[in-house]
Amino acid sequence: MAELGQVFSGARARLLLDGVPLLYATSVSYGEEIQQDPVETLDLLEIAEFVPVRYRVNLSSQHVRVVNKPIKKRDGIVIFPSLKNILTAGELAGQIEDNVTGLPLAKIQRVKASRYTVTVGATGIVLVDVEFVAIRIKDESETSS
DSSP states (O other): OOOOTOOOOOGGEEETTTTETTTTTTEEEEEEEEEEEEETTOOOOOOOOOEEEEEEEEEEEEEEOOBBBBBSSBBTBBBBOOOOGGGGGEEEEEEETTTOOEEEEEEEEEEEEEEEEEOSSSSSEEEEEEEEEOOOEEHHHHHEE
């Protein structure tokens, strides 16, 4: 049974890149995937076993578009490099943090933005969707030591 007051919610969540909280982030999505390839043999109809062959990370976020805070330099962080800097752009450190306890719930390592999309409608707030690539995610069970 969950301890009272310890349920994580969006109101408690904070997204950080290189230690800087991204203001007006409206959502973040992250996860891990283990690709399991089947061993299929000539003399069996069923799969003999699954073998792990690849590990992948996904990370995406959504932000309110603020004037003079473009995705190419948001809150002092270059999230998406300009064309001339693509080949030399560094990696970022991502973190999802519980703003009540200050504890990191996920540390996303070696993050790079790969795509962003801005949607402007006739009404409503303009949002920026960002997709990232990353190398590894560690949750609090792996980072508390």
